[in-house]
Amino acid sequence: MTSAAALGRRPFVPALLGFGSLLIFILVVEILIRVGVINRYIVPMPSQIAMSFGRVISEEDIFGRFRLTFFEALSAGALIAVVGISIGILLYRVNLLRLACETWIAALASAPSVLMYPLFLVIFGRSALTIIMMGFVAGLPPVILKTLEGLSGTRRVLINVGRSFKLGPTQMFVKILFPAALPTIFVGLRLGLIFTLINVVGVEFLINFGGLGQLINDLAERYDLPGTYAAICFVILVSVFFFIITERVERWLRPVD
Amino acid sequence: MAVATSATRLAEDAKPDAAFLVVDDIVKRFETPDGAITAVDHVSFTVRPGEFLAVIGPSGCGKSTLFNIIGGLIDGYEGQIGVAGERVAGPHASIGMVFQEESTFPWRTVIENVAFPLEIAGVKKANRIERARHFIALVGLSGFENRYPTELSGGMRQRVAIARTLASEPKILLMDEPFASLDEQTRLLLGDKVLQIQQELKQTTLLITHNITEAVQLSDRILVMTYRPGRVKRIVEINLPRPRSSDIVSSEAFGRYVAQIWGDLREEASRGMHDDEARALHAGDRP
Numbered sequence: 001m002t003s004a005a006a007l008g009r010r011p012f013v014p015a016l017l018g019f020g021s022l023l024i025f026i027l028v029v030e031i032l033i034r035v036g037v038i039n040r041y042i043v044p045m046p047s048q049i050a051m052s053f054g055r056v057i058s059e060e061d062i063f064g065r066f067r068l069t070f071f072e073a074l075s076a077g078a079l080i081a082v083v084g085i086s087i088g089i090l091l092y093r094v095n096l097l098r099l100a101c102e103t104w105i106a107a108l109a110s111a112p113s114v115l116m117y118p119l120f121l122v123i124f125g126r127s128a129l130t131i132i133m134m135g136f137v138a139g140l141p142p143v144i145l146k147t148l149e150g151l152s153g154t155r156r157v158l159i160n161v162g163r164s165f166k167l168g169p170t171q172m173f174v175k176i177l178f179p180a181a182l183p184t185i186f187v188g189l190r191l192g193l194i195f196t197l198i199n200v201v202g203v204e205f206l207i208n209f210g211g212l213g214q215l216i217n218d219l220a221e222r223y224d225l226p227g228t229y230a231a232i233c234f235v236i237l238v239s240v241f242f243f244i245i246t247e248r249v250e251r252w253l254r255p256v257d
Numbered sequence: 258m259a260v261a262t263s264a265t266r267l268a269e270d271a272k273p274d275a276a277f278l279v280v281d282d283i284v285k286r287f288e289t290p291d292g293a294i295t296a297v298d299h300v301s302f303t304v305r306p307g308e309f310l311a312v313i314g315p316s317g318c319g320k321s322t323l324f325n326i327i328g329g330l331i332d333g334y335e336g337q338i339g340v341a342g343e344r345v346a347g348p349h350a351s352i353g354m355v356f357q358e359e360s361t362f363p364w365r366t367v368i369e370n371v372a373f374p375l376e377i378a379g380v381k382k383a384n385r386i387e388r389a390r391h392f393i394a395l396v397g398l399s400g401f402e403n404r405y406p407t408e409l410s411g412g413m414r415q416r417v418a419i420a421r422t423l424a425s426e427p428k429i430l431l432m433d434e435p436f437a438s439l440d441e442q443t444r445l446l447l448g449d450k451v452l453q454i455q456q457e458l459k460q461t462t463l464l465i466t467h468n469i470t471e472a473v474q475l476s477d478r479i480l481v482m483t484y485r486p487g488r489v490k491r492i493v494e495i496n497l498p499r500p501r502s503s504d505i506v507s508s509e510a511f512g513r514y515v516a517q518i519w520g521d522l523r524e525e526a527s528r529g530m531h532d533d534e535a536r537a538l539h540a541g542d543r544p
Contacts, residue, residue: 155358157358157359157360160354160356161354161356161360161362163330163348164329164352164353164422165348165374166349166350167377171377175373175376176362179362179364180362182364254364255364255405256363256364256407
């Protein structure tokens, strides 16, 4: 147990263990497909997926599609951050609004908003704007709720410190409430970005427009399963980029928790 | 060992030239579902410039309410608070507060925490950093300027909070059980640090505490409060030599003061305990 704890302290060991586990999982899936436990006509072999990357990249304009999906998700992400945090602050400030709206915002968070895509198509047309707005609506509630939770959860003693130094309302917000709430707000942003990305790719898939979602739809309809899974890997890459960006921004705003 | 009754002490404190902080006939009631509770009942006392006064009492005697009233954090009370002849209401720059709970800002380094009041006051960065370093050195935390509170022990964090309050250069340092969450050894050592700071700055200090040894170790006078409603039971003059350190706890005179104050407090603490038990029984009877 002691040696395991010592290994855990070396920075590269957890990363190596994670990567190694993924490789073992892929290898197990490959073997299970090869021996026929998993049907190869439903799940392609990881080796086939790996070989299809070159084809997908060269023939399907993957970087253009990646850029489009990334742009749509980034736009929706920026919107949920700006609008969600602002609404969260407003609800924190105006208790009547909070009492009136908090429950149905929470209900909205668990609603399958993706089903509203026909309405958005009518309003915004078959365009990137529809996809951005769908991503925005899906990702907004967790940001509002977590902003509200973070601000309300600020420890009373920190507010009292601010009061004892005679901070005005703006100073109190900028110097104490917002920094104290930041870790919780970022939990909301991460959740919101997950919902946003799922909806962006999902709506691209449904309306057959845009980036990686549309590509997945195309490849699936062509029954190009290795290509479909390769395209899904690029969606995961978008997600990874988002989480790296979010983490960097959080570290910049609040170096230590 | 000189002991003054509250009546004689208050008569002496009433001299305007002696009083720096005046707490005058404070009454605070709280509305509860079971009716109004008087937390603080006609409490009056004064603190002289450079004096260290401790307010001691059992749980529920209104110590923290008094702390919040003097610091201006709660209103709706009768009576008045005066600092250097000026009546104050609400938070006031003359009064610097140190809280019982951990109150450092976890997102700021030690130096950023200590420089906080100077930042609010609009002091230029270079100047405030220099002044913050001075107060960090004063509480014995030089070398930890760029650490975050999570990297420090509880005692060190409380020293950061004290340095932050001192950086605002208050006329009166108001502390609410600042060492309550620390172990006894750390508490004694931090007491030494507070004595050293008070000696150096001649800082007028009002300490709210329930710890008798801490009160005797640090104070010039101790105000003993009654259990609910909180009233002044007695003011005890502590005639132990200064400068003091934690070594004084082993002296015979120290032991006599502790015994005397415990004698006053025992009755109040017992009342508090019986009251708690009666309330628990009453709550148990409810359907």
